[in-house]
Amino acid sequence: MIKSHPSSDLLRAFVGGELPPALALCVSAHVDMCRLCQQQVKAIELELAAEIEQQPEPTADVELSADLSAMMAAILDSDPAPVETASLAREHSKPKHIRWQQSKFLLPRALQRQMCDQPELVAGDNWRQLGKLWRGRLAEHDAWRTSFYYIEQGGEIPEHTHKGREITLVLSGSFVDGDEVYQEGDFIYRDGDHTHKPGASSTEDCLCFTAVEAPLHFTSGATRLLNPLGKLLY
């Protein structure tokens, strides 16, 4: 059962279209996996949509201003929308799974759509290995980067802190951060003040999707030598 959800403020900002794309993608993928948040999103959409109706009554409901009447006439005279065969074909060719060695994982809808032009990522090829950890980069978006992580059981990311926000969405297996164990569908939001050393559980591999705002900064002992690695992981 999913226990870690986006906060209601975050969901509201998501529905309102106010989040940076990489963060919105994580929320969208979580919502794909979470019926509870699907219901929340619906409720917030209803609420935000009500604002349209709550606009002060236009002067006369029967008569449109000149610009709007012209607009309506233009719309009614417009040609039927072209059938978007290209985007339909793309929709049908999108990969639904990501592969990792012998395993295959179904992706949330929002992530499927990002994978169309990424055959190597989909096939699990050319992922960068760091011990028991592999990273497949999805994309860079302004200050954000999005990646998949595959962590073998017992593997962990060295303790680090963040200069920005870090979102982790567990796609499969168990993800451990401190005393908390997160499962499939859990959405974990960390801001710049949080120092942690997350990893897979000792008994199960873990696949997750992350969006990170700025390079990780390693904080403890010899791993500080890894700080250039922070850039790599980010």
Next chain:
Amino acid sequence: MSSAPSSVCGYTANTSPLVSGQMKPQPEAKSKSPENDGQRWKDALVQIAENKCRKHYAALFNHFAPRLKMFAIRLCDGNEAVALELVQDTMMTVWQKAHLYNAGKGAASTWIYTIARNLRYDQLRKASSKADVISAEDLWPVLEAEADEGRSQPDHLVLQLQLEKYYDALSPAQMEVIRKVYLEDKPQQQVADELNIPLGTVKSRIRLAVQKLQEKIEANDYD
């Protein structure tokens, strides 16, 4: 293919019942008779979708466009020209894509809002110097042609290995169809063509195979 039955999959998320009463339904938009109004615009969208009814569209436009314009001006930080463009694109989408509206999923005003929100997001995305690849439809499937491809599906992330041990329960013919449809992601029609069998046979083999897998998995749970 999109209708991969949830029963085959090793899903764990979303199987627990929702806590009832946790989500309070929000009141419909305030108006003199909200229910009637809501139904009226739903019906109008259906008329537009089915008959390209100009009369219903005009009524809907008269109601929504002026309100949407005021709303859009706020959304576009007071820029009236950009706001009008947003209203035009939104109302055009309503006219052309009314057939994608699903009355069972919500009020007409909510659908129109989500279209405007998506268009605004894409407007900003394209205007930004580093245009992002993530489009509004990726984030909020509002106009997806196959409604069943949207969010409504229960989600289940399959660890393929978990299933493999059950495959020996299937006959070779069933396994062949399952492999092509579920593991190679081929459309059912294509599988029918490749195997030179009718589509109906593909469907029935899938159904039987899924049923068998389900029985095996359930039996295993009691071991």
